């Protein structure tokens with residue numbers, strides 16, 4: 001197991017009141033860590049806080065903090081509280097995110113700005129607030145940013161969500177490289193890419209779990225050994241897209257540039273047969 005995931009170490013998780021963030025919080029609490037969950041949903045936060053205290057067996061190692069990650073001052077206040085209560089942070093999981101519904105890429109400007117502010121801005125605010133103090137502490141630790149397969153293959157239909165998650169990918173790569181090339185840096189950065197996971201973000205729109213969707217438990221079960229191995233790209237499967245399928249989809253997207261095909265050719269009728277043949281090959 002990683003040397004940061006153990007009794008007395010501290011994890012801060014945004015979007016920690018629900019879904020993937022809450023499941024990660026459960027695991028960290030069960031490992032004896034101090035766990036700080038931050039979320040803008042006050043009532044979900046209260047329920048999650050009580051559950052985590054139960055898991056930890058003590059209220060002393062659990063803290064919840066109401067915070068809108070799109071507001072840098074609120075994220076700085078979260079950092080101050082976490083450091084003043086626990087003295088150090090070993091795991092920062094920037095995970096808060098929102099789904100969104102938008103029109104054509106030249107429409108829904110307000111929704112675009114809100115999505116960018118939460119899904120990308122929240123990650124940036126978290127890193128700016130926490131990383132300098134984590135580096136200063138000199139202790140081993142991880143920064144986990146939650147991206148999406150939509151930030152890798154960029155399917156048409158939700159340009160705002162795609163754009164926000166493309167940003168998370170690019171930003172997290174920059175951080176990982178900066179850590180890896182810094183003398184004596186004890187931190188590593190990781191891009192957590194869930195598959196299709198049946199969390200409240202999805203159940204809001206789809207009342208019954210599709211059989212191929214994974215649960216948050218399965219997805220966090222997959223994430224933890226990847227972190228232990230030091231993987232940067234934590235590409236999680238679901239029962240519709242195992243890794244072999246994801247690899248081909250990613251390859252096809254990269255080949256759009258290399259082969260000078262039209263943008264997002266996978267979703268254009270001209271390439272339907274070729275894409276299907278490629279996936280079968």
Ligand SMILES: NC(=O)c1ccc[n+]([C@@H]2O[C@H](COP(=O)([O-])OP(=O)(O)OC[C@H]3O[C@@H](n4cnc5c(N)ncnc54)[C@H](O)[C@@H]3O)[C@@H](O)[C@H]2O)c1
Pocket residue numbers: 014015016017018019020021038039040041044067068069070095096097098099118122146147148149193194195196197198199200201202
């Ligand atoms: N569920 C999936 O299939 C899936 C797939 C790929 C990526 N993701 C990503 O995983 C992350 C977690 O999502 P989830 O599926 O667990 O959804 P979820 O809705 O269960 O959890 C997201 C949490 O983030 C919180 N949140 C939203 N906006 C916030 C803000 N401005 N400030 C603070 N908290 C805020 C919500 O209140 C909620 O508790 C998100 O970044 C999401 O984009 C999810």
